[in-house]
Amino acid sequence: MSDFRTEVPVTLGELTSEPVDQSGPSGDFVYIDISSIDRETKTISDPKALTLDQAPSRAKQVLKMGDVLVSMTRPNLNAVALVPAQLDGAIGSTGFHVLRSRWLKPEFLFALVQTHDFIDAMTDVVQGALYPAVRPKDICAYSLSFETPAQQTRIVEKLEELLTDLDAGVAELKAAQKKLAQYRQSLLKAAVEGALTAEWRQQHPPAETGAQLLQRILTERRARWEAKQLAKFKQQGKTPPKDWQKKYPEPVQPDTNGLPDLPQGWVWASVDQCSLDDSAITDGPFGSNLKSSHYQASGPRVIRLQNIGDGVFVDAMAHIAESHYSELFKHAVQKDDLAIAMLGEILPRACIIPSGVAPAIVKADCARVRVNKCLMQPALLAAQLNSKPIRDAVVKFVKGIGRPRINLGHIRAIPIALCSIDEQSQLEAHLFAAQQAIDRQNEAINLSLKQSSAQRQNILRAAFSGHLVPQDHNDEPASVLLARIRAERAERDTLKTPRRSKAKEPA
Numbered sequence: 001m002s003d004f005r006t007e008v009p010v011t012l013g014e015l016t017s018e019p020v021d022q023s024g025p026s027g028d029f030v031y032i033d034i035s036s037i038d039r040e041t042k043t044i045s046d047p048k049a050l051t052l053d054q055a056p057s058r059a060k061q062v063l064k065m066g067d068v069l070v071s072m073t074r075p076n077l078n079a080v081a082l083v084p085a086q087l088d089g090a091i092g093s094t095g096f097h098v099l100r101s102r103w104l105k106p107e108f109l110f111a112l113v114q115t116h117d118f119i120d121a122m123t124d125v126v127q128g129a130l131y132p133a134v135r136p137k138d139i140c141a142y143s144l145s146f147e148t149p150a151q152q153t154r155i156v157e158k159l160e161e162l163l164t165d166l167d168a169g170v171a172e173l174k175a176a177q178k179k180l181a182q183y184r185q186s187l188l189k190a191a192v193e194g195a196l197t198a199e200w201r202q203q204h205p206p207a208e209t210g211a212q213l214l215q216r217i218l219t220e221r222r223a224r225w226e227a228k229q230l231a232k233f234k235q236q237g238k239t240p241p242k243d244w245q246k247k248y249p250e251p252v253q254p255d256t257n258g259l260p261d262l263p264q265g266w267v268w269a270s271v272d273q274c275s276l277d278d279s280a281i282t283d284g285p286f287g288s289n290l291k292s293s294h295y296q297a298s299g300p301r302v303i304r305l306q307n308i309g310d311g312v313f314v315d316a317m318a319h320i321a322e323s324h325y326s327e328l329f330k331h332a333v334q335k336d337d338l339a340i341a342m343l344g345e346i347l348p349r350a351c352i353i354p355s356g357v358a359p360a361i362v363k364a365d366c367a368r369v370r371v372n373k374c375l376m377q378p379a380l381l382a383a384q385l386n387s388k389p390i391r392d393a394v395v396k397f398v399k400g401i402g403r404p405r406i407n408l409g410h411i412r413a414i415p416i417a418l419c420s421i422d423e424q425s426q427l428e429a430h431l432f433a434a435q436q437a438i439d440r441q442n443e444a445i446n447l448s449l450k451q452s453s454a455q456r457q458n459i460l461r462a463a464f465s466g467h468l469v470p471q472d473h474n475d476e477p478a479s480v481l482l483a484r485i486r487a488e489r490a491e492r493d494t495l496k497t498p499r500r501s502k503a504k505e506p507a
Contacts, residue, residue: 025052039079056093060093065087067092072136078119082106082107097136103146146481192389210419218273222248269418270412283407300359303353311383346391
């Protein structure tokens with residue numbers, strides 16, 4: 001095989017020098033930016049139809065079918081795609097480096113930029129911390145082994161044969177993941193609406209209904225506040241002023257418009273009513289109180305949006321100094337507190353703070369809720385906040401299109417279905433057992449997906465190391481073709497260089 005594979009290093013830039021029109025749109029157009037790329041499937045999944053007036057400043061590159069798009073931002077994420085026929089003429093963002101070649105087949109080139117070797121090479125030359133990116137010249141400097149067009153065709157055909165079966169298996173695994181997510185949501189819905197424990201409820205009439213439980217806890221909450229205020233007056237040597245009890249901060253009532261009817265004995269409460277007291281719900285510090293420059297390698301943690309998964313705490317680290325934590329202590333979280341995302345496509349999104357995380361505070365765009373465990377267990381409150389019925393009820397609060405958000409007042413008013421303590425225990429047991437089974441199946445699926453990803457990379461590595469398909473000795477040697485390509489390019493570059501005219505001598 002070595003006689004037909006070039007030993008002369010060749011760079012991507014030498015083989016992808018076809019010009020890309022940078023004139024941008026001339027009328028209404030289809031725009032492809034980095035957010036249009038599905039990184040999982042490596043396809044253009046979300047092209048945007050825009051008018052000329054809506055054209056972003058980055059909308060410059062006129063694309064052709066067969067172009068390979070490589071995102072220059074965060075190359076480790078490998079946002080790459082092949083432009084299909086239906087998007088011929090679309091306008092691409094200048095955030096892409098567009099690879100167009102006369103000598104490399106589009107499918108061959110597209111497979112090349114998905115290899116770990118290419119991803120690692122780009123990651124190694126990233127510049128910038130807040131906006132890590134590579135430059136076009138970094139991509140063009142990538143070195144590869146040149147194959148003749150005929151050999152490229154054979155490699156692409158073999159890749160399609162092997163990867164088609166592999167991709168079909170991955171699609172089945174992802175479909176199974178989706179079904180598990182749907183099953184989880186159906187369980188949460190049944191829990192919120194009482195269907196999950198309907199049979200148990202018929203056999204176990206409550207000694208205290210949800211409505212009675214709520215009233216008792218709210219009465220106790222007010223009594224604690226009044227006792228605290230009286231102790232404060234006594235400490236200050238003051239006589240309680242007239243009507244001082246009227247200053248009690250009543251918890252927000254739930255907005256029950258459009259909510260389903262609950263089973264007998266259940267009642268709608270609010271997140272505010274389920275919290276420990278009026279100071280139990282807070283958001284993170286804003287503005288100069290907490291900036292990226294405050295972060296350091298160790299110390300108390302900052303709980304950010306990326307820590308709040310859909311019902312699970314994601315262990316992404318960020319730290320501040322102990323002295324800074326002390327200044328922001330009112331935003332602190334502890335074990336069993338709820339962290340709720342206030343910004344994102346899915347609202348609300350909540351998780352429980354596990355042991356070992358504190359000391360920590362919540363960041364802006366996150367809320368902390370300290371639950372009154374005499375009324376509801378944190379796990380059950382988190383399950384309800386992550387359920388579709390409650391998310392549907394919160395939709396009317398959401399503000400913003402590009403950056404959907406809710407505020408602290410919205411969180412306080414979120415409705416929560418409340419039943420007796422005994423029935424809550426049954427709900428929690430049902431959900432815990434079901435979630436464990438779901439987690440086990442997801443773990444098995446994720447393992448299979450990792451194995452499939454590794455197998456895909458093994459196939460790609462074999463393809464670009466000359467071990468996937470044999471060489472055809474009837475082909476022209478790649479080194480000979482490469483020499484001709486280089487000579488043609490050198491001649492073209494010479495013709496492009498304008499000849500400088502001699503200055504006339506003064507008469």
